[in-house]
Amino acid sequence: MCIVSVISVISVAKNVCPNLVWSDLEAKKSMKLNFRVNGVEREIDAPPMKRLLDALREDLRLTGTKEGCGEGECGACSVIVDGEALNSCLAPVCQMQNANIITVEGLARDGKLDPLQQAFLECGAAQCGICTPGMLIAARALLDANRRPSRDEIKEAIAGNLCRCTGYVKIIDAIEQAASAA
Amino acid sequence: MSFSPSLGFAKLFLPSPSLLNFMALDSTAFSPTSLDEAYELLTRFVSQAKIIAGGTDLMVLMNARQLNAERFIDIWALNELRGISDEGETIRIGALTTYTQLIKSPLIQLHAPALAEASRTIGAIQIQNRGTIGGNIVNASPAGDSLPVLAAFDAEVEVGSVRGVRRIGFNEFYTGYRKTVMAADEIVLAVRAPKLKPGERSFFYKVGTRRAQAISKIVMAVKAKTTDGMINSINISLGSVAPTVIRAPQTESLLANATLNDEVIWQAATHLSKEVSPITDMRSTEHYRRKVARNALAKILSQMV
Numbered sequence: 001m002c003i004v005s006v007i008s009v010i011s012v013a014k015n016v017c018p019n020l021v022w023s024d025l026e027a028k029k030s031m032k033l034n035f036r037v038n039g040v041e042r043e044i045d046a047p048p049m050k051r052l053l054d055a056l057r058e059d060l061r062l063t064g065t066k067e068g069c070g071e072g073e074c075g076a077c078s079v080i081v082d083g084e085a086l087n088s089c090l091a092p093v094c095q096m097q098n099a100n101i102i103t104v105e106g107l108a109r110d111g112k113l114d115p116l117q118q119a120f121l122e123c124g125a126a127q128c129g130i131c132t133p134g135m136l137i138a139a140r141a142l143l144d145a146n147r148r149p150s151r152d153e154i155k156e157a158i159a160g161n162l163c164r165c166t167g168y169v170k171i172i173d174a175i176e177q178a179a180s181a182a
Numbered sequence: 183m184s185f186s187p188s189l190g191f192a193k194l195f196l197p198s199p200s201l202l203n204f205m206a207l208d209s210t211a212f213s214p215t216s217l218d219e220a221y222e223l224l225t226r227f228v229s230q231a232k233i234i235a236g237g238t239d240l241m242v243l244m245n246a247r248q249l250n251a252e253r254f255i256d257i258w259a260l261n262e263l264r265g266i267s268d269e270g271e272t273i274r275i276g277a278l279t280t281y282t283q284l285i286k287s288p289l290i291q292l293h294a295p296a297l298a299e300a301s302r303t304i305g306a307i308q309i310q311n312r313g314t315i316g317g318n319i320v321n322a323s324p325a326g327d328s329l330p331v332l333a334a335f336d337a338e339v340e341v342g343s344v345r346g347v348r349r350i351g352f353n354e355f356y357t358g359y360r361k362t363v364m365a366a367d368e369i370v371l372a373v374r375a376p377k378l379k380p381g382e383r384s385f386f387y388k389v390g391t392r393r394a395q396a397i398s399k400i401v402m403a404v405k406a407k408t409t410d411g412m413i414n415s416i417n418i419s420l421g422s423v424a425p426t427v428i429r430a431p432q433t434e435s436l437l438a439n440a441t442l443n444d445e446v447i448w449q450a451a452t453h454l455s456k457e458v459s460p461i462t463d464m465r466s467t468e469h470y471r472r473k474v475a476r477n478a479l480a481k482i483l484s485q486m487v
Contacts, residue, residue: 029208048211049254051241070245072238072309073395084282084311090241091312092234094211095258138307159394160306 035099037062038106048094053077055093056103064104064133068162075161078134079103085141087160104133107140115178116140125174127165134161139175148179211254217262220369221344223255229366231255235278236312238305239321263316263371266290273377274340277316277370281328282307284315293377296331296384296403303327303386306394316370322360322426325465327388329427330403333419334384337375343368356426381414382407385482389474391465398422399466402478408486412441418479423458423471432457433479442487451480 030045037060044059056062056079068076070089077088080102107114116139119125126132135158142149142157149157154175155168163171211234214220223231232251234240235258243249257263263278266287273293275284281301284290290298304310304318304327318326319339337352341364352373355362364370378384385404390396401421407414416437418430433454440446460471 031211047209048213048256049209049244051245071242072305075306075308078308085308086312087238087308089245090237090309092211092237092241092254092256094213094256095237097213097259141307156394157307160308 031094033093033097035096035101037101038103044093046093048092050093051089052079052081052091052093052096052101053088055096056088056101062103062105066130066133068130068134073160073162074131075134075138075158076131078137078161080137080141080144083141083144085138102137102140104136107136114140115181116143116175119174119178119181120171123170123174123177125166125170131161131163131165135163135171139178142175143179143182147182149175151176154179209250209252209254211256213256213259215259217260217342217369217371220255220257220260221342221367224367224369225344227253227255233257233320233369235317236280236314238309238313239317239323257369269374271376272338272374274372274374275315276372277319278314279316281305281310281313281315284328285310294331294335294375294384295378296334296386296405297328297375299386300327300331300388300401300403303388303390303393303396309395315373319355319373320362320364320370322356322362324359324424324426325398325401325422326427327398327401327421330401330419330421331384331386332373332375333427333429334403334405334417335375336417337373339370340372340374341368342371347371349374353429359425361426378405379407381409383486385485387478387482389478397465400460400471400474400478402475402482404479404482406486408442411443411487413437413439413486418454420458420475422465423460423475428458430454430457437483442483447480447483447487450483451476454479 029047031048032045034043042060044055046055046059053065053067056065065079065088066076067089068074072087072090078085079088081099107117116136138158138161146153151172154172212223214223231253233255263276265276266279266289267274268289273289281304284301285298304313315328318328332352339350339352339355341348341350350363357363383406388401389399398421400423403419406416416434418434419427421427433450436453437450455472455476458472458475460468462468
């Protein structure tokens with residue numbers, strides 16, 4: 001698009017939207033975003049419709065979060081945003097302003113694994129590993145809201161996370177073990 | 183888009199997520215912080231901007247390169263579109279209310295329980311945390327799982343624009359496959375569902391490939407009032423059996439004032455299987471959908487006896 005037409009779009013929009021500041025309209029290719037990731041304040045410049053998944057993996061080099069299907073079916077890209085699990089492949093980064101994001105990298109604290117990670121290890125709840133970050137995140141979101149979930153509640157909580165290796169039993173065992181250890 | 187120097191060359195040949203998504207990176211997104219700002223943006227850009235809320239439908243299309251827009255209006259921050267409120271006879275549900283909020287709402291559980299039930303069958307938790315009822319309405323999919331409930335409840339959609347607010351009966355809202363009566367500069371503000379009256383019950387039934395994450399092969403909602411096995415009133419609605427979510431007026435009138443017994447139930451259910459107009463597609467066949475429509479209604483009616 002030529003510069004003149006960009007300017008004309010901006011100036012017309014500016015007239016119609018007196019409440020909008022210039023920076024909103026200049027956010028054509030990228031915008032400044034501030035959010036907290038795993039307890040650390042981060043700032044990135046990113047196109048507003050960039051997927052949170054890509055912002056995490058490319059801008060912040062947090063590659064623990066995986067892409068599976070890219071359509072919200074498999075849960076591999078799950079992260080916790082403001083206390084709720086979501087699929088980061090379906091969230092544009094412009095909706096993350098001031099959000100509190102937890103990825104799989106944020107589960108271990110001070111070199112100590114999260115009880116869920118420990119239980120996944122002990123129960124053999126990972127084989128190929130591609131679903132594991134999403135499983136851990138979905139399980140973390142569950143245990144944060146419900147410290148002693150039933151087996152059915154665990155199944156419900158990971159219903160949006162596909163695993164093609166373990167058959168789920170060991171994953172459910174691991175989440176149950178982590179809950180009872182807590 | 184930017185390539186990192188270390189990965190740049192490989193990325194040109196490997197379908198990295200950002201390459202697949204490259205069109206989105208050229209898009210602008212406006213994030214209005216008030217409804218008035220959103221109206222102004224919609225007035226300016228009309229159909230040249232796409233509204234995004236929870237993104238659970240729209241981002242799927244974008245990731246699959248089936249949708250691209252130069253401008254998006256991100257309404258996620260419009261808190262005035264959130265919340266479930268008791269208005270006496272009706273429950274008002276803000277457009278940005280998520281399925282998780284519907285599932286957890288005591289007002290919904292009490293006054294429109296089928297809506298909570300439908301919300302529980304949509305996607306899984308990650309989708310329920312983000313997907314909104316307003317999004318389900320404007321996405322206008324014949325398979326939208328909350329829609330038969332809204333149709334069976336005779337809900338009302340509240341839409342707004344710079345011209346003001348208007349209310350549209352849910353059963354007049356869709357005009358064809360993925361078509362609605364909304365103007366290009368309008369936005370859904372809320373949906374109102376009448377509360378269940380004494381003696382009324384609501385039912386929801388969905389058949390998908392599996393319990394979670396499944397798009398419906400067929401979905402049904404019923405609202406009915408019965409006295410001692412006699413039907414005083416009944417609203418039957420279905421999804422995934424026609425170009426839009428539909429009501430089944432013939433079967434409804436067949437059942438009005440009927441006393442339920444095995445024969446009446448079977449007759450009505452068989453009639454419904456002929457009243458619907460499903461197609462064969464990737465998710466199911468016409469034959470299967472007609473049979474399941476019949477069986478689903480029989481199952482629901484037998485719960486009323």
